[in-house]
Amino acid sequence: MSHHIVEVKQLRHVYPDGTEALRDVSFRIHHGESVAIIGANGAGKSTLLLHLNGYLPATSGTIRIGDHPLSKETLNEIRRTVGMVFQDPDDQLFMPTVFDDVAFGPLNQGLTPALIEQRVTDALERVEARELRNKPPYHLSGGEKKRVAIATVLSMLPEILVLDEPTAGLDPRARRQLMALLQDFHHTRIITSHDLDMVLELCERTIVLHQGMVMADGPTLEIFGNETLLAACHLEKPFSMQGCPVCSPKAIRRLPKPQPPLVPPHGDRQHDHAHHLHDHDHHDH
């Protein structure tokens, strides 16, 4: 596949109980784009993502990944290209050990044991989960499960990475580290999240879903600057665009005079208000 576009045309999904979760959703994502899909609870984000590699069948409409329209015949090839991290890691982890789960994809790709070992080691390294390798997934904490779920997808070296709420349940350091990992992933990224500060930092483009419909699709900064749109879709601006209650000039005047730091403040992390890039784990202050 040459261009790895993701094209969704007039997608509609009705669940068996009659819930119309997606109505006429259309967009086109080009190779290398980093796109957020945001929306309130129940807007249809997970339902939409689950169509991108055929976990859910469209009620009507079409999906095209690269040169292939999604169909029974192209499903295996498309699943090799599109790596999907589910919202709930328990949907992703089903083997007796973490190693087996992360090796599952490469094994199905027919790689040699040495290559599989390499892929598993690399993927676990990237999510800082080396020490979990021999544990059963059901013994892991929520955040550990999430990191291992991401490793099961990274080990397949996907060309399109689709992540449903990747930072949910992660502690601030793991969140930061995941964001750095995603920053380094230069293929297509499609991410749903309620972590709008992460969206602001990682995604140049945002698609807003509301009640199963695309309400806006454009540059992330423009979307977050549109208060009427956000209110209509039951969304709020990212914290870093709301004016930080701790860093605001008023609050700073109330703070005690800072003592000389024992270690350089902030380490390698920039507290960069001008670019709206400071994330709100206020442990930094």
Ligand SMILES: Nc1ncnc2c1ncn2[C@@H]1O[C@H](COP(=O)(O)OP(=O)(O)OP(=O)(O)O)[C@@H](O)[C@H]1O
């Ligand atoms: N299996 C199902 N059967 C019936 N209705 C469903 C099913 N799964 C989801 N829905 C409904 O479809 C709609 C969209 O759900 P979806 O999980 O896609 O929302 P979401 O945007 O991912 O929400 P969240 O932010 O809470 O993850 C909701 O109204 C939900 O109740």
Ligand SMILES: [Mg+2]
């Ligand atoms: Mg969801």
